[in-house]
Amino acid sequence: MDAIEAMETCRAMRYLKRDPIPDELLEKVLYAATRASNPGNSQGWAFVVVRDEAQKARINDAVIEGVGFNVDETAAAQDPSGADPVTTRIIEGANHLMQNMRYAPAIVIVGARCIYPPQNPMKELLPSSIYPAAQNLIVAARSLGLGTTFTTFCMQAEPQIREILGIPDDVHLGALIPMGWPEKSFGPLARKPLSDVVHYDTWDPAR
Template sequence: MPEDKVGLLEGLQTTPARRYLAATPIPEEVLWDLLDAAVRGPSGGNRQPWGWVVVRDPATKAAIAPFYVEGWEKAYGVRRDELLDPDRDPWPTSGLSASTYRAVEHLAHHIAEAPVWVVPVLPGAAQSHDKRLGASVYGAVQNLLLAARAHGIGGVLTSFHLTHEEEVKELLGLPADAATMGLVPLGYPARGRWSQPRRRPVGEVVHWERWGEQRDRP
């Protein structure tokens, strides 16, 4: 195993979404390390139902990227003037801040430049309505992102491609009954820094014994 460049708790505290990604290739041996960390993630009953599709082919990325942009435009692009209004609260308590909006917009238009995409897949999940469907996938995705952090690689779990799920599945050669559980572009950060994501104070969201019972953090 490679020597981690950050400690575990530091990594947990300072792994924000990174959306400005350089096109610099990720060495194959590093990519294998990241994927190996991902599959060590939690899996209910150790069933390990997932599959992981690694996409590096520029042609495949170029074919999927327009679907991603379309999904972005439908969700947030149409709200650009509203979310970038200079009179708007720069740090809203919910929703995208102006700086985050710009980062998400940048990724939407440059996602194909990220050197690696990792697509977590669940076979047999295409028609599922189980609220717990991602329980044995998303912890593994976070493992992937934390391992990337240790190697100085950034990424984010995103899903704007889902507006064209069937076309994406065909491009990736997935079984008809499979579902993509997201898309994780990975790359060395081109700008920004490793910092604590802005979050509500932990005391506001933690309840003790019963809902509504809160206390101040010592």
């Protein structure tokens, strides 16, 4: 599968099978993540791969408690009539993932240390050590047939996750990505067309 095909069919896969991921595939995905662009090649990133059942369950419980509300209530607030099927589908999926991430064969937490620029590390640059790597990871997983969802669930239970996994205080937690074999199908993404978002040479106020 070429890179474009992987990107254009890389749906957030919130329904995952429990079957394990072979080590060599997991390593390939992590290898791809560490090929990402990053500031000054400082490579401040760190990946914690959680496969242990008890650890996954602890993390899942902490996230559920940390989120502290039922995702369905958020859906109702966003779309009171429940009329928008896309919103309903996303919320149902997000809720399912939140309740069931413990059954994903792997949960990958992507974090980073604030180390760039070396003379004056800037917290504003932290996401640049996390997001490109996470996106590489997600696209590489898709190319190998593995499903993932980019989530920020780790922000909802950061102290608990830090304690459960023994992550030091200087590692910022940026993404929590459940990974596994897809239970639903990959397919084309619903995104705006280029004509809505691309400006050539000068800003087009009509866009």
